[in-house]
């Protein structure tokens with residue numbers, strides 16, 4: 531048991547899926563896992579363990595933003611021995627050729643957070659995906675003919691930016707989309723020597739203002755989850 535997770539030792543698998551939304555965690559457990567049980571309800575941040583194709587796997591909500599996600603990832607790694615952390619999140623597209631429901635695999639994460647500059651005396655650390663997980667995700671998506679883009683994403687501290695055009699600078703450097711956790715996840719995984727990958731689904735477009743519903747963000751992002759479940 532840790533401060534924010536009430537699971538007993540051994541109840542969480544070495545591989546875990548990490549949606550920001552706890553109800554997406556519930557949907558994933560109920561839809562894709564067999565023999566799943568809920569191991570965490572502290573703060574309503576639901577976590578489940580079950581099996582997928584005979585292998586033990588867990589899924590844990592992390593909340594929104596780097597600070598919340600880093601609390602759960604820290605405890606999962608340090609207190610529960612989790613080794614493979616795969617975020618399954620929604621994202622806002624920066625590029626005009628990205629459509630709603632497209633899949634993005636985050637090779638690296640830029641950020642507006644000062645978490646690494648604070649920790650590295652003003653220098654930048656480059657939060658990077660684990661290569662083996664990345665390759666497994668890519669190979670599975672290609673085998674299943676699921677289109678995806680792989681590249682740099684922005685982990686932003688702000689969802690509602692004052693400037694609706696802020697994304698254009700990032701877009702001009704090839705950044706694919708905004709989300710709010712991956713830079714923290716990749717940084718912690720590097721620090722603790724474990725593996726991390728973020729797989730995202732486009733839920734909004736900063737370019738044309740299109741968006742999917744809250745309901746779809748909770749329980750319609752199947753492709754991203756299927757890739758994540760077959761990435762270990």
Ligand SMILES: O=P(O)(O)O[C@H]1O[C@H](CO)[C@@H](O)[C@H]1O
Pocket residue numbers: 548549550551593594595618619620621689709710711747
């Ligand atoms: O859908 P999730 O995983 O929560 O991810 C994205 O959605 C939230 C904002 O709506 C932020 O957490 C962002 O990173």
Ligand SMILES: O=c1cc[nH]c(=O)[nH]1
Pocket residue numbers: 620621622623686689708709710733734
């Ligand atoms: O951080 C996020 C997540 C989804 N959509 C956005 O526009 N931003």
